[in-house]
Amino acid sequence: MKKISRPARRNDVPLKTGGYARYISDLHFEGMLFAATYRSLRARAIIKSISIPHLPEGYCIVDHVLGLNRVKMLVNDQPFFAEERVNYIGEPILLVVGPDKEKIEYILSHIEVEYEDLEPVFTMEEAEKSGVIVYGTDNRITSYELLKGDPEGAFLSADETFEAEYETGLQEHVYIEPQGMVAVFENNRITVYGSMQCPYYIKRSLMQGLGWDAGRVRVVQTTTGGAFGGKEEYPSIIAGHAACAAIKTGRPVQIIFEREEDIRYTTKRHPSRIRIRSVSDSNGSVAAMDIDITLDGGAYAGLSSVVLQRAMFAATGVYDIPNVRVRGAVYATNTVPTGAFRGFGGPQAFFAVEMHMHELAERTGQNPLYFKMRHAVKNGGYTVTGGQMREEVKLQQMVQTLDRMSGYSKKYKAFQNTDPEKYRGVGLSLFFHGCAFTGSGEKDIIKANVKLKKYADGRVEILVSNVEMGQGPQTTLRKIVAEALEIPLDKVLYDNPDTDRVPDSGPTVASRTVVIVGFLLQEAAKKLKKRYDSAAELEVENEYEQPAYVQWDQNNFRGDAYPVYSWGVNAVEVEVDPVTLVATVKGIWGVYDVGTPIDEKIVRGQIEGGMVQGLGYASMEVMEGANGKMRQGTLTDYIIPTPVDFPEMKIKLIDNSYDFGPFGAKCAGELPFIGAAPAFASAVQHALGVPVRRIPVTPEYLMEVVDGEDTNCSQR
Amino acid sequence: MKIRIVLNGKPAVIDTDPTRRLLDILRNDFKLTGVKEGCGEGECGACAVLIDGRLANSCIVPAGTVEGSEIVTIEGYRDTARYRALQDAFEEAGAVQCGFCTPGFIMAAEALLRENASPDEDDIRRALSGNLCRCTGYSMIVEAVKIASAGGKDLW
Numbered sequence: 001m002k003k004i005s006r007p008a009r010r011n012d013v014p015l016k017t018g019g020y021a022r023y024i025s026d027l028h029f030e031g032m033l034f035a036a037t038y039r040s041l042r043a044r045a046i047i048k049s050i051s052i053p054h055l056p057e058g059y060c061i062v063d064h065v066l067g068l069n070r071v072k073m074l075v076n077d078q079p080f081f082a083e084e085r086v087n088y089i090g091e092p093i094l095l096v097v098g099p100d101k102e103k104i105e106y107i108l109s110h111i112e113v114e115y116e117d118l119e120p121v122f123t124m125e126e127a128e129k130s131g132v133i134v135y136g137t138d139n140r141i142t143s144y145e146l147l148k149g150d151p152e153g154a155f156l157s158a159d160e161t162f163e164a165e166y167e168t169g170l171q172e173h174v175y176i177e178p179q180g181m182v183a184v185f186e187n188n189r190i191t192v193y194g195s196m197q198c199p200y201y202i203k204r205s206l207m208q209g210l211g212w213d214a215g216r217v218r219v220v221q222t223t224t225g226g227a228f229g230g231k232e233e234y235p236s237i238i239a240g241h242a243a244c245a246a247i248k249t250g251r252p253v254q255i256i257f258e259r260e261e262d263i264r265y266t267t268k269r270h271p272s273r274i275r276i277r278s279v280s281d282s283n284g285s286v287a288a289m290d291i292d293i294t295l296d297g298g299a300y301a302g303l304s305s306v307v308l309q310r311a312m313f314a315a316t317g318v319y320d321i322p323n324v325r326v327r328g329a330v331y332a333t334n335t336v337p338t339g340a341f342r343g344f345g346g347p348q349a350f351f352a353v354e355m356h357m358h359e360l361a362e363r364t365g366q367n368p369l370y371f372k373m374r375h376a377v378k379n380g381g382y383t384v385t386g387g388q389m390r391e392e393v394k395l396q397q398m399v400q401t402l403d404r405m406s407g408y409s410k411k412y413k414a415f416q417n418t419d420p421e422k423y424r425g426v427g428l429s430l431f432f433h434g435c436a437f438t439g440s441g442e443k444d445i446i447k448a449n450v451k452l453k454k455y456a457d458g459r460v461e462i463l464v465s466n467v468e469m470g471q472g473p474q475t476t477l478r479k480i481v482a483e484a485l486e487i488p489l490d491k492v493l494y495d496n497p498d499t500d501r502v503p504d505s506g507p508t509v510a511s512r513t514v515v516i517v518g519f520l521l522q523e524a525a526k527k528l529k530k531r532y533d534s535a536a537e538l539e540v541e542n543e544y545e546q547p548a549y550v551q552w553d554q555n556n557f558r559g560d561a562y563p564v565y566s567w568g569v570n571a572v573e574v575e576v577d578p579v580t581l582v583a584t585v586k587g588i589w590g591v592y593d594v595g596t597p598i599d600e601k602i603v604r605g606q607i608e609g610g611m612v613q614g615l616g617y618a619s620m621e622v623m624e625g626a627n628g629k630m631r632q633g634t635l636t637d638y639i640i641p642t643p644v645d646f647p648e649m650k651i652k653l654i655d656n657s658y659d660f661g662p663f664g665a666k667c668a669g670e671l672p673f674i675g676a677a678p679a680f681a682s683a684v685q686h687a688l689g690v691p692v693r694r695i696p697v698t699p700e701y702l703m704e705v706v707d708g709e710d711t712n713c714s715q716r
Numbered sequence: 717m718k719i720r721i722v723l724n725g726k727p728a729v730i731d732t733d734p735t736r737r738l739l740d741i742l743r744n745d746f747k748l749t750g751v752k753e754g755c756g757e758g759e760c761g762a763c764a765v766l767i768d769g770r771l772a773n774s775c776i777v778p779a780g781t782v783e784g785s786e787i788v789t790i791e792g793y794r795d796t797a798r799y800r801a802l803q804d805a806f807e808e809a810g811a812v813q814c815g816f817c818t819p820g821f822i823m824a825a826e827a828l829l830r831e832n833a834s835p836d837e838d839d840i841r842r843a844l845s846g847n848l849c850r851c852t853g854y855s856m857i858v859e860a861v862k863i864a865s866a867g868g869k870d871l872w
Contacts, residue, residue, distance in 0.1 A: 013807040016815025017822055018799070019750015019790035026749035174850050176754045176762055177816040225752075225816030226850050259755040470814030470851045601810040605852055609813065612853030635759035635848070643844040643854040648837075 007601035029252035040086035043334040043628030044120035053110035059098035067211025078300035087299040090265035120334035127331035135332030142305040149323035154288030158279035166352035170623040171269035177225020180256035183242035198507035205236035224469040229340035267339030274352035288323035298337035311345030317353035319375040354678030387560035406571035406589040425687025429675035434562025435667035436512035449503040464505035472602035484525035511667035518662035570675035588649035595666030614676025724792025734780025750790035761847030764820040771827035790819035801868040809860035813851035833872040
């Protein structure tokens with residue numbers, strides 16, 4: 001193990017275990033009021049009138065912003081407060097603000113809105129085919145196509161093709177700390193404190209929503225109790241609401257979501273439907289794939305176009321397929337907007353392609369491990385966008401290690417002699433995650449800037465806008481700077497970001513914090529080191545420069561969609577009860593290449609947590625809409641993994657240093673989520689001998705498959 | 717209604733509506749903010765406290781039911797040697813990420829270890845099964861309890 005990888009003490013542990021850490025709901029401000037949101041009860045309607053009951057003294061309604069009524073995202077289509085119409089059940093219409101939460105609830109329950117219903121669409125199928133237009137001209141939020149090689153020619157000369165459709169469901173983040181913000185209006189400035197991933201996204205949304213310049217808006221992150229993408233874009237809405245209420249009342253205003261509100265009305269993972277048609281050559285190798293990706297974006301555009309891009313760039317998985325066409329579309333529906341969630345389109349695409357490759361292997365009687373490895377990209381091979389793999393691809397070594405650890409190949413053969421008392425199966429997944437923003441995002445949109453400040457006593461402070469939300473940057477980023485400066489770790493400081501103090505180093509998303517921001521900090525520390533002894537106080541800044549080798553054509557999706565990839569291979573073993581079809585996980589194995597890990601313990605924490613979250617997505621986390629309303633609204637009916645659901649996993653890290661990452665590190669946050677679902681689902685498929693093409697793989701779904709009722713049809 | 721309790725070792729009298737949630741009394745009246753609200757429905761365990769030595773989710777405990785009880789929150793536990801052993805073990809095992817669930821897990825670990833000082837893996841997983849964590853995948857928390865149990869033989 002390299003020195004940088006040795007686990008360091010996390011300085012946030014004593015604060016968190018002892019209950020000293022202050023999350024947003026723990027902060028009290030003098031004279032603070034509370035606000036709660038009145039939400040649309042209709043999926044698509046015109047608001048004819050709103051009737052407000054008599055308000056006791058000290059209570060008020062907030063129903064508009066001071067500036068542009070649009071949350072700042074890629075497309076300005078989502079209002080802070082609904083205007084003349086509502087587009088999903090739960091869309092915010094107004095706030096009730098006052099000193100007592102129970103009285104606020106009472107007022108909320110006596111508000112009456114008269115609606116004129118419009119015809120809604122609830123599913124991707126309806127959005128595509130019903131003819132009811134609820135968004136743009138054809139309900140498509142966005143659509144793209146990309147080509148590699150000559151797929152048309154390959155399909156023309158083919159004699160046998162195989163086609164199947166794969167579906168993935170909604171998923172809720174269930175960060176254990178619900179969403180929350182407090183806004184304070186003072187000296188003609190607004191300050192918003194809260195649980196968040198992206199202080200500058202919120203700042204820019206507030207500037208747009210209030211119509212104020214940067215100098216009048218300040219955003220401060222408070223200790224954040226998990227996020228997983230759920231606190232990327234959504235908190236901008238809550239911040240806007242709290243700010244408007246604080247400005248109107250002149251008092252600090254707190255908005256903390258109830259769990260039910262958080263489950264029903266904040267963003268979710270995009271449901272997907274992915275159709276793959278493939279053709280093999282005379283050697284039995286896949287010669288071409290035609291892939292059609294459809295995502296459900298919900299009522300507004302949000303980040304859906306980039307989620308779709310990441311899904312498309314992962315459409316052929318880790319395989320270097322010579323001829324490919326990928327078409328993708330995100331449809332709008334009158335449901336809660338879907339958004340960022342760990343993996344960001346990757347999990348959907350990898351589920352589809354991994355199950356497809358598994359099925360192709362089974363159809364020709366081959367061990368999926370060998371079949372998959374035969375197609376895996378090699379050093380110098382090409383991605384689906386024609387980008388060349390310049391880094392060393394260590395998949396061969398990783399798969400061999402995994403096979404040894406898990407006994408996959410032996411079990412794959414042995415379990416075929418089915419025991420009638422219990423069906424056993426073993427599954428496999430090979431996957432990557434493109435590090436940092438997709439395409440030219442880092443260079444053209446984010447343009448990260450970091451700062452290091454050296455104090456007279458020798459301590460050095462990290463000034464970046466990236467947040468600690470559990471994933472460990474208060475330790476990893478400090479380690480990078482301390483190691484680069486060759487000073488003790490406790491001499492490096494890193495506070496929760498405050499936009500008055502930190503430059504914009506970009507959002508805490510896309511597994512970019514270590515590989516992009518960490519590298520900028522390492523370079524800044526090198527500059528600082530030269531003057532560390534001579535200067536008493538000193539500030540050093542550093543701005544992102546794209547590595548020269550990266551070539552990307554955003555208009556045609558050609559070239560290096562990502563500067564570098566992290567890789568993983570997983571195996572999962574299951575037992576399926578022949579009567580109930582309940583699948584129990586008996587073993588979990590993973591081998592990962594995240595470059596040189598900055599702190600092995602933190603990386604293991606990301607891996608174990610990511611895999612369990614992915615196994616929840618694969619097996620038990622059912623969230624379904626019915627007429628635009630979520631059926632699940634509590635942690636009693638939306639089930640996430642508990643300590644008794646999955647056994648301990650076996651993990652191995654393969655070091656593979658990256659020249660443009662800090663001390664050789666690549667990315668690790670999202671990667672471990674991605675492989676769990678296909679590994680689990682292919683294990684169930686192996687156990688039962690029937691195709692599994694939908695997650696979550698519930699016993700109910702398996703009964704339909706086993707009874708032959710369902711191979712492709714949607715239940716959403 | 718006047719409700720007499722012993723809170724973190726000190727007698728206290730609460731004059732309140734007996735249907736109020738114990739969680740709100742602890743957080744709002746006594747400013748014991750180490751007790752977290754994660755779900756408000758008894759599912760996640762972030763608000764776990766000890767009531768007469770037994771683990772309870774304070775979000776589903778009405779104030780009227782705790783008359784005469786001894787209640788310990790993380791604030792009343794964090795100065796003990798047992799807590800110290802658990803904190804060190806949680807740190808060593810990497811059991812803490814976002815931390816919002818952690819005080820609840822600490823209380824659940826104490827409730828287990830006071831009943832069974834040498835639990836095996838199944839005992840630990842079952843004892844923690846009323847607490848949800850979305851960051852760690854649990855194995856590192858289970859490991860932490862094993863470390864505390866092994867190193868703290870004389871404590872429990």
